Every structure is written in C-alpha cells, then in structure tokens.
Amino acid sequence: PSLATTFLDLPLTNPLMNASGVWCSVASQLEALLESESGAMVTKSCTLEPRDGNPEPRYRVLDGNKPWGSINSMGLPNEGFPYYLRYTERHDYETKPLFISISGLTLDDNLAMVDSLKDAVTPAILEVNLSCPNVPGKAQLGYDFDAMDTLLAEVTSGYGQRQLGVKLPPYFDIAHFDEAAAILNRYPSVAFVTCINSIGNALAIDINSESVIIKPKDGFGGLGGDYVLPTALANVNAFFRRCPEKAVIGCGGVKSGQEAFLHLLAGATLVQMGTALYEEGPGIFARVKAELLSIMAQKGYENLSDFQGKLKTL
Numbered sequence: 264p265s266l267a268t269t270f271l272d273l274p275l276t277n278p279l280m281n282a283s284g285v286w287c288s289v290a291s292q293l294e295a296l297l298e299s300e301s302g303a304m305v306t307k308s309c310t311l312e313p314r315d316g317n318p319e320p321r322y323r324v325l326d327g328n329k330p331w332g333s334i335n336s337m338g339l340p341n342e343g344f345p346y347y348l349r350y351t352e353r354h355d356y357e358t359k360p361l362f363i364s365i366s367g368l369t370l371d372d373n374l375a376m377v378d379s380l381k382d383a384v385t386p387a388i389l390e391v392n393l394s395c396p397n398v399p400g401k402a403q404l405g406y407d408f409d410a411m412d413t414l415l416a417e418v419t420s421g422y423g424q425r426q427l428g429v430k431l432p433p434y435f436d437i438a439h440f441d442e443a444a445a446i447l448n449r450y451p452s453v454a455f456v457t458c459i460n461s462i463g464n465a466l467a468i469d470i471n472s473e474s475v476i477i478k479p480k481d482g483f484g485g486l487g488g489d490y491v492l493p494t495a496l497a498n499v500n501a502f503f504r505r506c507p508e509k510a511v512i513g514c515g516g517v518k519s520g521q522e523a524f525l526h527l528l529a530g531a532t533l534v535q536m537g538t539a540l541y542e543e544g545p546g547i548f549a550r551v552k553a554e555l556l557s558i559m560a561q562k563g564y565e566n567l568s569d570f571q572g573k574l575k576t577l
C-alpha cells in the first residue's frame with residue numbers, strides 16, 4: 264500500500280504532520296520535524312511580537328496509571344512572527360510542505376502578518392488559528408461567529424484571495440456545525456479547515472495533593488489526547504459533510520495508525536498529532552506510518568483514496 268497523497272495540489276509522501284504548537288516553536292524543533300518522516304509540518308502559532316507565555320507548569324500529561332491525554336495553558340509563547348517568516352524563507356520545500364500558523368492578539372495584528380506573508384510570496388501554507396483557549400481575557404474567535412466572519416472577510420481580502428486554512432475549536436452542537444460551516448463556505452479561498460484544537464478549559468486535579476496540576480488560570484487548560492478523539496472525529500466528519508469544496512485536516516487523539524485511519528475514514532486528508540508527539544518525539548511519525556500501512560494491508564487498501572471519507576452509517 265501507499266501513503267502518498269496530495270494537499271492543495273501539493274504532493275506529500277504521507278498524510279501525517281505535527282499539530283501547531285507541538286515540537287515547532289524554535290528552529291531546532293522545526294529542523295527535527297524536517298528530518299522526521301512526517302509528510303508535512305506546521306510552525307507554532309505566532310503573534311506579531313515574541314511572547315513568553317504563561318507561568319510554568321503549563322503543560323502536563325494526565326497520568327492516572329496510564330496517560331489518557333494532556334492539559335495545557337501555554338499562553339501562546341512564541342518567537343514572534345519575523346522569526347517564523349524567516350524560517351519559511353529557508354525551509355526546504357522539496358522535502359515536505361510547510362504550514363505557518365498565526366494567532367494574532369488583534370485583528371490588526373493578524374492583518375499585518377497576512378500582509379507580510381502576501382508580499383513574501385512564500386510557498387508556506389497559512390493556517391489562521393481561530394481557537395487559542397489560553398490567552399486570558401481573549402474570547403476565542405471560533406466561538407464568536409460575528410468576529411470570525413469579520414476576520415475571514417478581512418484576512419481573505421488581505422491575502423489577495425490566496426488559499427489559506429483555519430484552525431477551529433471543537434464544536435458540540437449541530438447548530439454550531441451548521442453556522443460555522445455556513446460562514447466558512449462564504450469564503451472560497453478558505454481551502455481547508457483543521458479540526459480540532461484542544462477542548463478548552465478542562466480542569467485536571469491531583470487527588471494526593473488535592474490541587475490543580477498546571478499553574479496558569481487556576482489550573483484550567485486545553486485538553487488533548489485520548490480524551491478528545493470522539494469529539495475530533497465528529498468535527499472532522501461534520502465539516503467534511505458541510506464543506507465539500509474544502510479539505511479537512513484532522514487533529515485530536517491520534518497516537519497510532521488506528522486513530523489516523525479513523526480520522527481519514529471520517530474525511531480528513533491530512534492528520535496532525537499533538538499530545539502523542541509531545542510525549543514520544545518526532546520518531547512517532549515512522550511508527551504511525553508503519554501502523555497505518557499495516558492496517559491498509561490487512562484491509563486490502565492500496566491507496567488512501569480507497570477509504571478516505573468513506574465512513575459508513577447504519
């Protein structure tokens with residue numbers, strides 16, 4: 264079987280990549296992703312200026328006797344937009360496609376970054392993060408439909424209708440799937456949606472210390488890992504059904520070939536890993552590739568297109 268695929272007409276050797284925010288904040292991590300067996304890679308969501316982010320501890324694996332996932336309230340730490348723009352100028356695009364993620368603190372900041380990217384004419388693919396749950400005082404755009412609509416109108420126009428994508432928060436109400444998709448479908452240059460970002464504002468508590476386990480926001484943070492897989496699959500399939508002209512990138516709960524297969528079956532074209540990559544490192548891509556190939560072989564599938572988006576209903 265083959266894992267070869269295409270995304271926005273670009274050839275990829277396989278559909279696996281990192282989730283923005285994990286193993287992608289500094290050049291050494293980005294170089295490790297380039298060297299890894301991922302089919303593509305994305306940078307940490309950036310703001311116009313560098314940010315330290317929230318006080319530590321700000322990321323924890325939720326152990327119990329076996330990690331079921333992670334909780335994070337990083338607070339958008341990043342090296343600032345110019346750093347990542349410079350990286351896009353020296354990336355080796357022959358090896359694999361690069362996505363650049365932006366998460367401006369204001370609409371003007373997002374537009375300034377989009378304007379620079381448009382002028383840079385870089386092959387990097389823009390993913391606009393509408394779903395950061397951890398910047399205190401900032402309601403995430405993905406849950407404010409009017410603000411999301413305004414941002415998309417301004418950003419697609421500012422980017423000269425060049426193809427771009429958005430990173431969405433999880434939705435939990437069918438009416439919200441409908442409303443978000445209706446807005447997105449009014450912007451043809453939004454060529455893909457990445458579902459999902461972490462499930463915002465979970466609370467992990469340790470029974471021995473009788474305390475929360477991350478410092479920021481009284482312990483509230485974004486939930487990732489096994490816990491979020493069914494919600495991630497629902498969001499991938501909901502937008503796959505509602506946005507036939509767009510590609511869906513699946514993110515959430517992927518730690519092996521099994522979950523990658525499920526995301527592809529639900530309609531994802533590419534599949535991102537966050538928590539599992541954070542814990543295992545970039546070697547995970549070789550493992551998950553082998554597992555996905557093995558599942559395809561067992562099922563008699565030659566190519567991803569043999570099952571991609573072909574989820575059955577009862």
Ligand SMILES: C=Cc1c(C(=O)O)[nH]c(=O)[nH]c1=O
Nearest residue numbers: 308337338339395397461485
């Ligand atoms: C960009 C900020 C994000 C962060 C963060 O930097 O706190 N954590 C997430 O789980 N998702 C985000 O989108």
